Amino acid sequence: xxxxxxxxxxxxxxxxxxxxxxxxxxxxxxxxxxxxxxxxxxxxxxxxxxxxxxxxxxxxxxxxxxxxxxxxxxxxxxxxxxxxxxxxxxxxxxxxxxxxxxxxxxxxxxxxxxxxxxxxxxxxxxxxxxxxxxxxxxxxxxxxxxxxxxxxxxxxxxxxxxxxxxxxxxxxxxxxxxxxxxxxxxxxxxxxxxxxxxxxxxxxxxxxxxxxxxxxxxxxxxxxxxxxxxxxxxxxxxxxxxxxxxxxxxxxxxxxxxxxxxxxxxxxxxxxxxxxxxxxxxxxxxxxxxxxxxxxxxxxxxxxxxxxxxxxxxxxxxxxxxxxxxxxxxxxxxxxxxxxxxxxxxx
Numbered sequence: 001x002x003x004x005x006x007x008x009x010x011x012x013x014x015x016x017x018x019x020x021x022x023x024x025x026x027x028x029x030x031x032x033x034x035x036x037x038x039x040x041x042x043x044x045x046x047x048x049x050x051x052x053x054x055x056x057x058x059x060x061x062x063x064x065x066x067x068x069x070x071x072x073x074x075x076x077x078x079x080x081x082x083x084x085x086x087x088x089x090x091x092x093x094x095x096x097x098x099x100x101x102x103x104x105x106x107x108x109x110x111x112x113x114x115x116x117x118x119x120x121x122x123x124x125x126x127x128x129x130x131x132x133x134x135x136x137x138x139x140x141x142x143x144x145x146x147x148x149x150x151x152x153x154x155x156x157x158x159x160x161x162x163x164x165x166x167x168x169x170x171x172x173x174x175x176x177x178x179x180x181x182x183x184x185x186x187x188x189x190x191x192x193x194x195x196x197x198x199x200x201x202x203x204x205x206x207x208x209x210x211x212x213x214x215x216x217x218x219x220x221x222x223x224x225x226x227x228x229x230x231x232x233x234x235x236x237x238x239x240x241x242x243x244x245x246x247x248x249x250x251x252x253x254x255x256x257x258x259x260x261x262x263x264x265x266x267x268x269x270x271x272x273x274x275x276x277x278x279x280x281x282x283x284x285x286x287x288x289x290x291x292x293x294x295x296x297x298x299x300x301x302x303x304x305x306x307x308x309x310x311x312x313x314x315x316x317x318x319x320x321x322x323x324x325x326x327x328x329x330x331x332x333x334x335x336x337x338x339x340x341x342x343x344x345x346x347x
Contacts, residue, residue, distance in 0.1 A: 006164025025311030211250030
């Protein structure tokens with residue numbers, strides 16, 4: 001399983017809180033030790049873009065604003081970890097019109113938000129002549145998959161939980177792999193050299209075991225609007241997943257908060273999205289004083305209402321794999337099945 005973050009993440013341990021919530025819920029639904037049953041990796045791609053954003057902010061605001069921007073980043077990190085106080089501090093800082101010790105740079109928090117939130121989306125774009133940042137971001141996912149295959153097994157069922165812009169990143173990454181595998185007709189080479197050199201040839205690294213995709217607070221509809229008839233979605237589960245784990249029924253669930261203006265349903269984009277997305281799950285996210293506002297956007301994987309159904313689906317898949325393992329050997333007990341199933345940790 002991999003977590004793929006969205007914008008304004010500057011902590012490689014961004015998924016610690018979500019991982020703890022998922023493990024707790026998984027243990028409750030499965031009765032299994034999540035540390036034995038699950039292998040979870042964070043795909044921390046922000047570092048590929050942050051240096052350029054920080055340089056731009058320093059040029060616009062001058063060196064005097066650097067400490068203020070660092071403080072905003074710390075608050076953003078705490079917000080992503082579920083701190084309401086940090087979010088309140090960010091909101092209040094937006095009222096600051098200028099910093100007396102910095103150059104003429106009005107509404108510094110709003111400009112910081114624009115550079116990081118809009119800037120990430122702009123920097124990630126690919127065109128016919130420039131794809132370096134696109135490939136660098138995808139190379140992070142490629143290395144994460146390689147690490148996952150080494151620890152969980154080359155045939156492990158794959159679950160991806162992606163938030164915000166991370167859902168677009170994950171969709172593009174696995175779509176490229178599916179195109180190269182001929183899932184949409186004649187195979188075409190889409191991976192850049194940086195990505196190709198980071199990936200091995202196992203089913204996990206080819207994306208063939210992708211079974212579960214959960215997009216949280218996804219702006220994917222905005223990306224789809226750039227394409228004729230909103231384009232073609234990723235196929236979930238991967239068409240070859242059934243050959244690796246025929247009894248697992250995967251799903252693509254798109255979770256959106258009705259008051260989060262960045263996210264939206266996906267099934268209604270076109271008939272292809274309607275077929276691929278199993279459910280557009282509308283959920284309020286965040287504490288009661290926040291869930292009614294667009295500020296709920298960072299809160300998805302800090303909310304048990306989002307995480308619990310995901311853990312329940314994964315627990316069902318784990319029991320399916322345990323049944324397959326017991327059926328294959330005929331003699332293995334529960335403990336042996338747990339430690340040797342490809343969904344869990346490789347021994």
